[in-house]
Amino acid sequence: MDSFSTNLAARLKQLRLDTDLTLDQLAQQSTISRATLSRLEKGEVSPTAEVLGKLCAVYGLPMSRLMAMVEDEFVPLVRAADQDVWHDAKSGFTRTKVSPPAEKLKAEVIRGTLEPGKQIIYDQPSLAGLEHHLIMLEGALFIRVDDHHFSLKAGDCLRYQLFASSEFITPPDSGADYFIVLV
Secondary structure, three states: OOHHHHHHHHHHHHHHHHOOOOHHHHHHHHOOOHHHHHHHHOOOOOOOHHHHHHHHHHHOOOHHHHHHHHOOOOOOOOOHHHOOEEEEOOOOEEEEEEEOOOOOOOOEEEEEEEOOOOEEEEOOOOOOOEEEEEEEEEEEEEEEEOOEEEEEEOOOEEEEEEOOOEEEEOOOOOOEEEEEEEO
């Protein structure tokens, strides 16, 4: 296991302990099995995007803030070769932190790619009301934000605040490549 995965496992355990939750309580609140949570905290398995989304919702953190807790401190220049990339093989989602969160900055930029014919559902936002600006670079993406449905193509920008569930779907013949600016 690489150092990022080891640090992520330790951070997940520390967040649970800091909030005085037992594994059983966290399982109930997150709808993730106790066994899976235990394996995540031990670093035996790597979390999917959906699992991290559920945990972040319990802790009231944007996923990017969770990732920032695992990484090194703020640097002003983030070269392409140094941008952290996380891939969830199950969902076909790849997340690149183009401009990672930092304590001194308000915004962050994430590049997302979702393979053709894939779907990611987040039951609840990690932080209600977080401002998103999604800019499509290539491909097509169908997004449900709360009860609103959007179809995006290259060049489109969707701006929203997330208060409930969301869903990202790519058509069978096209993936999606996009930036998300979080404020």
